[in-house]
Amino acid sequence: MKILVPAKRVPDPNSTIKVKTDGSGIVTDGLKWVINPFDEIAIEEALRIKEKLGGGEVVLAGIGSKASSEQLRTGLAMGADRAILVVTEEAIDSLAVARILHKLVEAEKVDLVLMGKQAIDADSNQAGQMLAELLGWPQATFASQVELAADQKSAKVTREVDGGLEVIELPLPAVVTADLRLNEPRYASLPGIMKARKKELKEIPLADLGVDTAPRLKVVKMEPPAKRQGGRKVETVQDLIQALHSEAKVI
Amino acid sequence: MGDVLVFAEHVKGKLPKTTLAGIAAGKQAASRLGGACHAAVLGKGVDAVAAEVAAYGVSKVFVVESDALEHYVADAYTDALAQVVKDKGIEMLVATSTAVGKDLLPRVAARLGAGMASEVVHFNEDGTLTRPMYAGNVIATVKIEGSPQVVSVRATAFDAAKKEGSGAVEKLSASLDAAKLKTRFVEFKETKSDRPVLTEASIVVSGGRGLKNGENFTTYLEPLCEALGAAMGASRAAVDAGFVPNDLQVGQTGKVVAPTLYIAVGISGAIQHLAGMKDSKTIVAINKDAEAPIFQVADYGLVADLFKAVPELTEEVKKLKH
Numbered sequence: 001m002k003i004l005v006p007a008k009r010v011p012d013p014n015s016t017i018k019v020k021t022d023g024s025g026i027v028t029d030g031l032k033w034v035i036n037p038f039d040e041i042a043i044e045e046a047l048r049i050k051e052k053l054g055g056g057e058v059v060l061a062g063i064g065s066k067a068s069s070e071q072l073r074t075g076l077a078m079g080a081d082r083a084i085l086v087v088t089e090e091a092i093d094s095l096a097v098a099r100i101l102h103k104l105v106e107a108e109k110v111d112l113v114l115m116g117k118q119a120i121d122a123d124s125n126q127a128g129q130m131l132a133e134l135l136g137w138p139q140a141t142f143a144s145q146v147e148l149a150a151d152q153k154s155a156k157v158t159r160e161v162d163g164g165l166e167v168i169e170l171p172l173p174a175v176v177t178a179d180l181r182l183n184e185p186r187y188a189s190l191p192g193i194m195k196a197r198k199k200e201l202k203e204i205p206l207a208d209l210g211v212d213t214a215p216r217l218k219v220v221k222m223e224p225p226a227k228r229q230g231g232r233k234v235e236t237v238q239d240l241i242q243a244l245h246s247e248a249k250v251i
Numbered sequence: 252m253g254d255v256l257v258f259a260e261h262v263k264g265k266l267p268k269t270t271l272a273g274i275a276a277g278k279q280a281a282s283r284l285g286g287a288c289h290a291a292v293l294g295k296g297v298d299a300v301a302a303e304v305a306a307y308g309v310s311k312v313f314v315v316e317s318d319a320l321e322h323y324v325a326d327a328y329t330d331a332l333a334q335v336v337k338d339k340g341i342e343m344l345v346a347t348s349t350a351v352g353k354d355l356l357p358r359v360a361a362r363l364g365a366g367m368a369s370e371v372v373h374f375n376e377d378g379t380l381t382r383p384m385y386a387g388n389v390i391a392t393v394k395i396e397g398s399p400q401v402v403s404v405r406a407t408a409f410d411a412a413k414k415e416g417s418g419a420v421e422k423l424s425a426s427l428d429a430a431k432l433k434t435r436f437v438e439f440k441e442t443k444s445d446r447p448v449l450t451e452a453s454i455v456v457s458g459g460r461g462l463k464n465g466e467n468f469t470t471y472l473e474p475l476c477e478a479l480g481a482a483m484g485a486s487r488a489a490v491d492a493g494f495v496p497n498d499l500q501v502g503q504t505g506k507v508v509a510p511t512l513y514i515a516v517g518i519s520g521a522i523q524h525l526a527g528m529k530d531s532k533t534i535v536a537i538n539k540d541a542e543a544p545i546f547q548v549a550d551y552g553l554v555a556d557l558f559k560a561v562p563e564l565t566e567e568v569k570k571l572k573h
């Protein structure tokens with residue numbers, strides 16, 4: 001089974017994000033960059049499927065500046081077999097991402113796409129669903145469990161939805177997007193890191209794909225959020241209940 | 252003239268508050284675009300719920316009924332909803348960012364070749380939209396190019412629509428190609444609870460890793476929820492550890508809530524958690540670490556051992572209510 005896993009370069013979730021004073025973007029100086037945490041979960045799931053089946057291939061796909069190769073190398077060090085980086089300096093929206101991935105999926109003849117449910121920078125939660133539609137494939141978003149059928153022709157996916165868990169069954173090929181509880185991603189081992197240096201990481205200029213990537217969603221301006229006024233400390237439970245009852249009047 | 256279509260999600264024949272917020276958002280959008288606000292109700296046996304949607308002051312309610320729409324599945328719902336958008340010349344499709352909305356809308360957008368903005372909190376006069384990015388560290392002004400536009404909205408940013416007037420219900424026949432529908436609904440494992448729904452409650456009590464285990468949620472947090480009539484929420488750490496079910500997670504990648512009162516117990520206040528609750532009216536934090544970041548957003552902070560403070564608070568609330 002050939003599994004494609006898109007992996008995005010995003011700021012470390014623990015870093016402090018500041019907006020540039022001119023509102024044109026975020027301050028990137030000194031930021032640490034990582035694989036989008038949800039994509040890391042997707043990579044882990046792909047590796048587990050490959051290990052369980054005792055064969056197959058896990059191909060990573062990045063879209064972005066050449067710096068994104070750093071994150072792809074990390075994914076290769078986790079155990080992915082090879083990587084493709086579609087190189088562009090442009091801002092790419094979710095529909096364009098889906099269109100680019102659509103091309104790659106067709107060129108690579110992939111059986112399954114595993115991806116993160118959202119990227120923690122734009123927080124859009126769109127690309128997987130859009131890709132599934134462009135391919136005419138079924139989708140299972142927000143997956144917390146993926147069970148492949150013995151014949152590898154379908155999958156049963158448990159999804160994290162409102163009010164509980166939903167189980168759906170879908171034929172492959174399909175697009176599955178990972179939620180937090182799908183697994184705990186492994187760390188790249190030292191031998192893994194050594195091996196990753198020799199693995200194939202192919203760069204393709206975006207223009208070579210011939211995809212319409214004109215953004216349908218444009219960011220006009222960024223601002224920091226309004227700061228919430230901090231309150232005060234109360235000494236005792238009695239003080240707290242007083243404050244909530246007489247001051248805030250919420251109970 | 253740009254008409255707006257709101258996808259009206261219904262749960263067990265009822266309209267959750269999130270849907271009413273979506274209708275309110277659709278009306279705001281329609282007033283900006285100078286068009287009408289319509290709604291779409293999809294499902295099987297949905298006459299009653301369609302009539303109810305009509306009472307919330309939308310111009311028309313388009314109803315698509317089919318066996319294939321009995322349970323929500325992305326492919327069948329995409330077929331039906333995209334057809335309504337096309338047939339009715341809709342300029343903007345709106346739905347609330349619930350689990351269903353998040354799953355469905357991007358797929359419909361791709362079908363329509365449309366741009367989409369997620370988790371929109373405001374429709375601006377100049378046609379731009381406001382939405383958070385980077386776990387709420389950035390408030391972005393965005394613009395969708397081309398037509399139609401697809402927008403998912405954050406329920407907490409819009410007051411629930413009120414009943415006013417009565418729209419016409421129009422039944423549409425869907426041509427759903429059953430052979431092309433691939434996804435099969437197997438089962439829904441519902442989280443059983445007598446407490447209010449997290450996204451509807453006016454009081455939310457959330458627990459974090461500080462609770463230490465699932466039993467403590469039952470022993471310490473549940474009685475407080477009970478006394479306050481509150482919904483229960485949790486941090487990611489508490490959910491990951493299996494203390495409580497997944498759908499209680501509040502935050503950037505869980506549920507976004509904005510109740511009148513939010514009480515965070517044994518939660519440190521990571522940015523990803525704050526992203527899901529910092530618009531609450533009054534925030535209380537109970538944490539034994541005086542330096543915990545949660546205190547920076549709390550209106551009232553109590554530095555205390557939760558295992559002592561929570562039972563005391565529960566007793567005080569009970570006294571107050573008597």
Ligand SMILES: Cc1cc2nc3c(=O)[nH]c(=O)nc-3n(C[C@H](O)[C@H](O)[C@H](O)COP(=O)(O)OP(=O)(O)OC[C@H]3O[C@@H](n4cnc5c(N)ncnc54)[C@H](O)[C@@H]3O)c2cc1C
Nearest residue numbers: 459460461486487488502503504517518519523524539557
């Ligand atoms: C991609 C990604 C997405 C994420 N999405 C979310 C999300 O949606 N929601 C979310 O919540 N998190 C999310 N997180 C996780 C987030 O970064 C934090 O790790 C998490 O919120 C921490 O949970 P916590 O506050 O319960 O645990 P901790 O940070 O461990 O805090 C526990 C707190 O309990 C206090 N405590 C301990 N014992 C007691 C006691 N006896 N009495 C009083 N206080 C006590 C401690 O002082 C501490 O402050 C995400 C992270 C990533 C990387």
